Amino acid sequence: MSFVAEAEKKVLDGGELGREEALRLVSEDLEELRAAADEVRRAFHGDDFDFCAIVNARSGRCSENCRFCAQSAFHRTGVPEHGMLSAEAILADAKKKEAAGIPRYSMVTSGRTLSDADVETVCEATRLILAETRLSVCLSAGLLSRGQFERLKDAGLARFHNNLETSRRFFPSVCTTHSYDDKIAALENASAAGLEICSGGILGLGETMEDRIDMCLDLRSLGVESTPMNVLNAIPGTPFESLPKLSNDEFCRTVAIFRLVNPKARLRLAGGRSVLGDDGERALRSGANAAITDDMLTTSGVCSERDFELVRRLGFRPHGFLPRKETK
Numbered sequence: 001m002s003f004v005a006e007a008e009k010k011v012l013d014g015g016e017l018g019r020e021e022a023l024r025l026v027s028e029d030l031e032e033l034r035a036a037a038d039e040v041r042r043a044f045h046g047d048d049f050d051f052c053a054i055v056n057a058r059s060g061r062c063s064e065n066c067r068f069c070a071q072s073a074f075h076r077t078g079v080p081e082h083g084m085l086s087a088e089a090i091l092a093d094a095k096k097k098e099a100a101g102i103p104r105y106s107m108v109t110s111g112r113t114l115s116d117a118d119v120e121t122v123c124e125a126t127r128l129i130l131a132e133t134r135l136s137v138c139l140s141a142g143l144l145s146r147g148q149f150e151r152l153k154d155a156g157l158a159r160f161h162n163n164l165e166t167s168r169r170f171f172p173s174v175c176t177t178h179s180y181d182d183k184i185a186a187l188e189n190a191s192a193a194g195l196e197i198c199s200g201g202i203l204g205l206g207e208t209m210e211d212r213i214d215m216c217l218d219l220r221s222l223g224v225e226s227t228p229m230n231v232l233n234a235i236p237g238t239p240f241e242s243l244p245k246l247s248n249d250e251f252c253r254t255v256a257i258f259r260l261v262n263p264k265a266r267l268r269l270a271g272g273r274s275v276l277g278d279d280g281e282r283a284l285r286s287g288a289n290a291a292i293t294d295d296m297l298t299t300s301g302v303c304s305e306r307d308f309e310l311v312r313r314l315g316f317r318p319h320g321f322l323p324r325k326e327t328k
Contacts, residue, residue, distance in 0.1 A: 004028045007260055008036040012043055016220075017261050022213045025257050030249060037256035037287030044263045049316035050226075050290040051307065052104035052138065052268070053097040058084045058118075062110040064142075066165070066175045067239040068202055068232060071110040077237035084109065084118050087125035091132060094125075098133045100304045102293060103319050105129065106138035106161060112178065113142045123155035130156045138198065143178060143186045149193035160190035161198035163228060164218060167211035174205055187222055199224045200268065203254055204232035204246035204275075212254055213261065220262045226290065227265045229255060229283075231272030248276045252286040259287025266290040273302055284314055 001009075003024055007017055025033060060081030062071045070077040085093075094105045107122060114122065118141075126137045139152060140161035149160065162183055165171065171180040187197045199222065201215050219227055231251055234241050258267055268290035269280040276283070279302045280291065293307040302310075311318050 002028070002032065004032045004036050008040060011040050011260055011263050019213060019217060022216070022257055022261050023210065025260065026209045026253070030253055030256075033256045034252055034282075034286040037259040038285055040259055040263050041267075041287045041289050045266070045289050047315055047317050048289065049311050049318040050104065050266055050268070051102050051293050051304070051318055052106055052290070053100075053102045053294045053304070054106045054108050054140070054292060055085070055090060055093045056110075057090060057107040057122075058082065058109040058111065060110055063112050064175060064177045068165075068174065068205060068235075070235040070238060072238075075238045077235055084121055087121055087128055090125040091128045094129045094133055094135055094137075097294070097304075098135050100294070101308065101318075102304055103134070103136060104138060104159075105133075105135045106140055106159075108140040108161075109142070111142055113144055114148065116148070119144075119148050119151055122157075123151060126152070126155045126157050140198075143182050144189070146189040146193060149190045149195060153193045153195055157195060159196040159198050159226070160187070161226075161228070162186050162190075163200050163202070163230075164215050165201045166205055166207050167214040168218070169214065170205070170207045170211045184218075184222070187224075191223065196225050197222065198226040198228065198268075200226075200228035200230065200270070202230040202232050202271075203251060204243060204272075205240065206243060209254070209257075213257065216258050216261045219265070224262075224265055226268055227258065227262065228268045228270035228292065229258070229288070230270040231275045233272040233275055245275050246272075248278065248282055251276060252282050255283045255286045255288050268292060271301070279306070279310060281310060281314070284311065284316070289316070 065074040070079045136158045138159040168180045267288040270292045273280045293304040295301045
C-alpha cells in the first residue's frame with residue numbers, strides 16, 4: 001500500500017495526520033494524492049457545495065502593512081477608496097447576490113478594526129438582510145473585541161472571517177503592524193461569542209510548503225469550519241508585485257494536503273483563481289468543496305453563473321436558491 005493510500009485510510013478511519021505525515025505528502029504522486037483527497041472530501045461532505053459572495057463594505061486607507069494587500073495605506077496601488085457603506089446600500093447589494101442564487105453573504109471592511117459606530121452599522125445591515133432575504137450573513141473586519149462580537153451575534157451574524165494568511169514562522173515577512181497571535185485571539189473571541197469562524201490564507205507569498213502545513217494544523221486546532229484558499233494575485237504597487245505566479249499543480253497539491261489534514265473543514269476557493277487558468281476546476285477535484293463567487297475586493301472573480309455551471313458539471317450539488325428576478 002502506498003503512503004498516500006495509508007494516509008487516506010487513516011483519515012477515513014477517523015484518525016488525524018500529524019505534521020511529519022503531512023510533510024511526506026509533499027513528495028508523493030500528485031494524481032494519486034488528488035484522488036485520495038477527493039475521496040476524503042466525498043466521505044466527509046458528500047457532493048454538497050457551499051458558495052458565498054462578498055461586498056467591499058469599506059475600501060482602502062488601511063492602517064496595516066500587509067505586503068500583499070492593495071488596500072494598505074503603505075502602498076500606492078490606486079485602489080478605489082470609500083468609507084463604510086450604509087446599511088441600506090449593503091442590503092441592496094445583498095439582494096442582488098440572493099437573486100443570483102448565492103446563499104451566504106459577507107461584509108468585508110478594510111482597516112485594523114471597527115469603531116463601535118461601525119459595528120452598529122454592520123448590526124443594522126445584518127438585521128435588514130435577515131429580515132428581507134434568505135441569506136446567511138458573515139463578516140470580515142479585522143481585530144474586534146469580545147464585546148463587539150457579542151453585539152454582532154445578537155444581531156444575527158452567523159460567521160466571522162479572519163485569515164491567518166500564512167504560518168506563525170513566516171507571518172512577520174508578510175505583516176508587522178499586527179501579529180499572528182492577534183489574529184488567533186480575534187478568532188477565539190468570535191468563537192467564544194458563539195460565531196462560526198472562517199480562516200485560511202494566501203498561497204504564493206514566498207512561504208514554504210512547511211509553512212502552509214503549519215498554518216493548516218493551526219486552523220484544525222482552532223476548529224475552523226471554512227478555510228478560504230487564496231492564490232496571490234500580485235498587485236502592482238505592493239511589495240509582492242514581482243513574486244512568481246503559483247502553479248496550478250502546486251495549488252492542487254496544497255488543497256489536497258489540506259483536505260487530508262483537515263477533512264471536516266470546507267475548503268473554499270477564494271481570490272486569485274484567475275492565476276490558475278481554469279477557474280479552480282482541478283482544485284475542485286483535489287478536495288475543495290466551496291468557493292467565493294463573483295468579484296473579490298479589488299480584483300475580478302468568477303461570475304456566479306459560470307461558477308454554478310462549473311460545479312454542477314463536476315457533479316456537486318450547490319447549496320443555494322433558485323436564481324430569481326430582483327424584487328423592487
